[in-house]
């Protein structure tokens with residue numbers, strides 16, 4: 001079996017998804033889960049993008065010990081210096097230097113000749129050696145680069161000291177046969193290529209990112225770059241979970257294995273979805289809500305007789321748990337703690353107690369509490385920030401022929417209670433106007449999404465909002481059986497985040513309340 005290394009770029013290319021902007025704490029959160037998932041490398045950001053990005057990479061690098069932490073850099077000394085600043089305390093660090101090689105990018109974007117591209121790529125790799133023992137070089141838009149020139153650039157950067165060569169299909173243009181052949185041809189043409197790792201990086205513009213990644217493996221790649229849930233620039237990147245499961249399920253074909261702990265996939269997917277606000281469609285392979293659901297009679301008959309008639313992967317394989325303990329109002333602390341451990345959380349006694357109170361509160365509102373409900377409760381707790389405002393109560397007067405009126409009672413940090421009411425163009429609008437009157441914050445609501453995270457009439461609804469104020473953009477989320485309450489809490493959480501960011505423009509990292517002990 002060949003070993004395939006998984007290079008996760010959820011925190012870099014994944015964060016390039018429009019509307020996604022992770023805080024430092026959120027990046028740490030996801031990074032720790034990626035480490036548990038078993039990725040070989042994780043690209044945490046692009047250090048030169050901002051001082052906050054450098055701090056995020058530094059904070060992740062402090063905590064992650066078993067995975068190589070990567071920062072992306074243009075082929076510029078200044079970018080490489082910043083990556084070093086971000087990574088110098090990492091246990092295992094790698095700089096990922098890139099330069100576009102295709103004619104379109106050379107001519108229109110870089111306005112450089114072939115000779116200048118080779119020269120700048122070599123100079124960058126040579127400069128990076130000053131700091132880093134592990135250097136990955138990417139020929140951006142490799143897939144649309146003339147094969148002779150691609151071979152020339154790769155030969156030059158390998159000679160200069162690059163240890164990993166990544167050949168991205170930056171715009172998702174390739175077919176599997178074409179992309180696999182690029183790897184085959186480079187292996188034939190470039191002297192010394194057997195001494196470096198070859199890596200794929202595929203985008204999903206034509207829906208072929210995973211197929212192309214697998215074709216790259218067949219062509220000789222030993223590293224695959226991908227993101228959780230396939231998020232990323234434009235249509236996204238190859239989905240990590242799909243690559244991992246394709247290799248595992250069809251090992252007879254690919255003869256390859258990864259270090260991915262498959263049963264951590266469901267948890268990782270949920271965490272990334274919640275923190276990025278990029279919801280997973282129901283029909284998404286491996287992690288969609290319907291990925292293991294059988295709806296039609298003939299299928300149901302088949303799986304009842306023999307599960308493999310319609311199921312090629314067991315849900316447990318990727319960490320979807322079967323409900324062994326039924327949790328509800330009559331459950332005690334022991335059963336709850338057992339359930340948390342079954343779901344993969346290892347919490348301190350105090351944290352269990354705190355979660356238990358929230359669980360009991362939910363039981364009063366919901367007949368049966370499912371595993372998803374509990375994970376949602378814990379994840380919403382993880383997101384809590386220092387609170388300038390706390391919603392105490394919410395009342396809404398609504399009728400289909402009258403204007404909705406919301407009244408809110410909100411606790412301020414000094415303990416004072418403030419009440420306000422407002423009318424609006426709908427229930428949510430009236431709630432948000434009443435909250436604005438209390439907080440006196442001028443914010444713009446850039447995005448509002450609502451999804452059902454569990455099933456049934458009393459299902460938990462998750463609300464996601466994105467707010468901005470003077471260039472600061474934050475997300476807020478909350479989960480509740482009452483979507484209007486969740487809407488109010490998500491909005492207040494986002495306002496609290498804006499205040500925290502503004503107050504602490506140096507952006508010191510808050511200790512993580514729960515997940516540092518999540519298993």
Ligand SMILES: CC(=O)SCCNC(=O)CCNC(=O)[C@H](O)C(C)(C)COP(=O)(O)OP(=O)(O)OC[C@H]1O[C@@H](n2cnc3c(N)ncnc32)[C@H](O)[C@@H]1OP(=O)(O)O
Pocket residue numbers: 013016046048049050073074075076098099100109110140170233
């Ligand atoms: C395919 C990918 O995903 S690549 C990664 C994309 N990710 C990002 O861009 C996110 C982070 N980016 C940023 O924060 C900003 O773009 C920065 C800080 C890096 C640069 O900002 P600015 O200095 O304002 O430049 P801007 O982004 O407008 O333009 C990019 C410049 O870099 C140049 N450039 C692009 N790629 C490279 C490269 N690999 N090496 C060297 N220069 C490059 C462009 O030609 C352009 O140069 P010009 O200003 O001389 O025309």
Ligand SMILES: CC(C)C(=O)C(=O)O
Pocket residue numbers: 013072098138139140141166168169170171201203
């Ligand atoms: C920076 C590179 C690796 C990239 O993201 C791409 O080419 O898509």
Ligand SMILES: [Mg+2]
Pocket residue numbers: 013168170201203233
């Ligand atoms: Mg990319």
